[in-house]
Structure formats: C-alpha cells, structure tokens
Amino acid sequence: MNIHRIETGRVRIKENQIKRTKGIIPPMLNILFGKKWAEWVPIYAWVIDHKEGVIVVDTGETHKTSIRGYLPKWHPYYAFAVDFDVKPEDEIGPQLLKMGINPDKDVEKVIMTHMHTDHAGGLHHFPNSEILIDKNEFKNASGLKGLLAGYLPHRWPKWLKPTLIDLPNDRYFTFNRSMPITKDGKVMIVATPGHVANHISVIAEVDGVHYFLAGDTSYTQENLLNEIPDGIGTIESVNTLKNILSFSKFNPTIYLPSHDPLVPKRMTNKEVIPFIEKIKLSKN
Numbered sequence: 273m274n275i276h277r278i279e280t281g282r283v284r285i286k287e288n289q290i291k292r293t294k295g296i297i298p299p300m301l302n303i304l305f306g307k308k309w310a311e312w313v314p315i316y317a318w319v320i321d322h323k324e325g326v327i328v329v330d331t332g333e334t335h336k337t338s339i340r341g342y343l344p345k346w347h348p349y350y351a352f353a354v355d356f357d358v359k360p361e362d363e364i365g366p367q368l369l370k371m372g373i374n375p376d377k378d379v380e381k382v383i384m385t386h387m388h389t390d391h392a393g394g395l396h397h398f399p400n401s402e403i404l405i406d407k408n409e410f411k412n413a414s415g416l417k418g419l420l421a422g423y424l425p426h427r428w429p430k431w432l433k434p435t436l437i438d439l440p441n442d443r444y445f446t447f448n449r450s451m452p453i454t455k456d457g458k459v460m461i462v463a464t465p466g467h468v469a470n471h472i473s474v475i476a477e478v479d480g481v482h483y484f485l486a487g488d489t490s491y492t493q494e495n496l497l498n499e500i501p502d503g504i505g506t507i508e509s510v511n512t513l514k515n516i517l518s519f520s521k522f523n524p525t526i527y528l529p530s531h532d533p534l535v536p537k538r539m540t541n542k543e544v545i546p547f548i549e550k551i552k553l554s555k556n
C-alpha cells in the first residue's frame with residue numbers, strides 16, 4: 273500500500289480562522305472582520321493505493337472557484353474571508369491521470385472527511401466511484417441550511433448519491449467510533465468531530481506507520497501539538513486533538529492535515545508526531 277499526496281491548488285484564509293482567538297467577540301465575526309490574512313496554504317487530497325482498489329480521500333478544489341459567479345459572494349464568508357488559487361491542471365482528475373490512474377474507472381472509493389468546498393470541489397471527477405460521506409455531515413451540508421453554513425451543495429455533481437456512513441461505536445485505540453474500509457483492517461475511518469460536527473479522518477497503516485489523513489482537524493501540526501482549535505469548529509475540537517495525540521503515543525503517526533505546508537517535509541522524512549513530554553523538555 274502507498275499513500276500519495278495531490279496538491280489541488282492553494283487557499284488563503286484569515287489568521288483568526290487558523291487559530292481560535294480568545295475574547296468576547298464570536299469567532300466567526302473575528303474571521304469575517306479580521307484584518308490579517310494568513311499565508312497561502314496548499315489544498316491536499318490523498319490517494320491510497322491499496323490492493324483491494326484505489327481509495328481517494330477528499331477531492332480538493334476546482335478551478336471554477338476563480339470563475340465569476342461560481343462562489344456565492346452574497347455569503348459573508350465568501351465575500352470577506354477566503355481566496356482560492358486553483359488552475360484547471362491543479363484539479364485532482366488531471367493529476368490522477370498523470371499518475372496513471374483514470375478517475376473515471378480506476379478509483380474504487382472516495383472518502384470525504386467533510387463537505388467543505390475545498391474538499392468536495394473535485395467530486396465531479398469520480399462519477400463511477402463509491403462515495404462515502406458521514407450521514408449527518410451530508411445532511412448538515414445539504415440544501416439551504418448547508419449553503420448558509422458555507423457549504424456549496426448546489427455545486428455538487430447532479431449524480432451524487434453517496435453511501436451514507438454511520439460510524440459504529442467500535443473503539444479503535446483512542447477513537448470511540450470507527451470502521452475498517454479494507455478487509456485487512458489497514459485503512460480505518462475514525463470519528464474526529466470538531467472542525468465540523470461530524471468530521472471524519474482516515475488512518476492508513478503502512479509497515480507499522482500510521483498515515484493520519486486528518487482533513488481539517490487542525491490546519492497545522494503545530495496547532496495539534498499545542499491543542500489549539502481553529503476559529504470555526506465546535507467545542508469538541510480540543511477533545512479530538514487530544515485523541516489524536518494519545519493515538520500517536522500508541523502508534524507512530526505521520527499527521528497529514530489538508531492545509532499544512534509542512535506536510536511534504538514530514539512525508540519525505542517520515543516524521544512522526546513527537547511525544548508531548550519531549551516537546552516540553554526541549555523547551556526548558
């Protein structure tokens with residue numbers, strides 16, 4: 273089994289979205305009216321090359337985000353708080369073709385960590401794959417309610433009929449709810465609520481190393497280590513970060529969130545999540 277990273281362009285958001293700021297102003301207002309933009313960051317999607325078939329995790333963004341009228345600019349988040357830079361050749365479809373994988377017929381499953389546009393923008397490349405989405409996330413992201421919450425359900429492919437998943441209460445190390453995706457149990461879905469209420473992550477084990485395809489559990493590993501939640505998530509964010517850190521104490525884990533510019537370096541060096549104790553010591 274191999275794990276490949278695909279960068280489907282870049283996104284720019286506000287500093288206050290990356291890290292939650294303390295204070296009495298609601299986090300969303302801090303994001304909308306925050307003056308400080310963060311640096312441009314990558315938008316990653318993932319390919320798990322497994323003997324039972326190719327599994328894609330998240331689909332990245334589409335170049336259509338730069339076409340006038342595609343994004344709902346009446347929505348304050350899209351008007352004030354996000355910018356995309358995605359070229360047609362950055363999309364996941366053409367990039368898979370270049371790797372020798374035909375998205376039309378070679379991808380068995382697509383697993384969505386959640387349905388935000390920078391993860392769901394490439395769904396149209398997979399008309400013949402089984403698409404797995406958490407059932408409550410799909411509900412929350414659909415229709416007018418979804419649109420008001422910042423999802424773009426009207427941009428999903430018309431043919432989209434996902435397999436709705438409802439993670440059972442099966443413990444997998446520190447995660448309360450989980451489900452294997454492959455028969456050998458080497459690819460698991462785990463519940464990682466926080467960034468959105470029903471966010472899920474995928475853990476793929478290759479030779480004892482756990483590749484943690486984290487979606488948006490945090491934007492960076494630094495925020496994971498410091499247990500700093502993002503500016504839009506629910507109260508459960510910090511618990512999820514703690515669960516990931518505890519998991520990494522039992523298992524060597526390479527943490528791969530969707531927007532961390534240090535992901536390529538960690539993959540090349542097979543850099544696992546360091547023990548917290550070690551970090552505290554090194555600060556003294």
Ligand SMILES: [Zn+2]
Pocket residue numbers: 386388467488
């Ligand atoms: Zn997101």
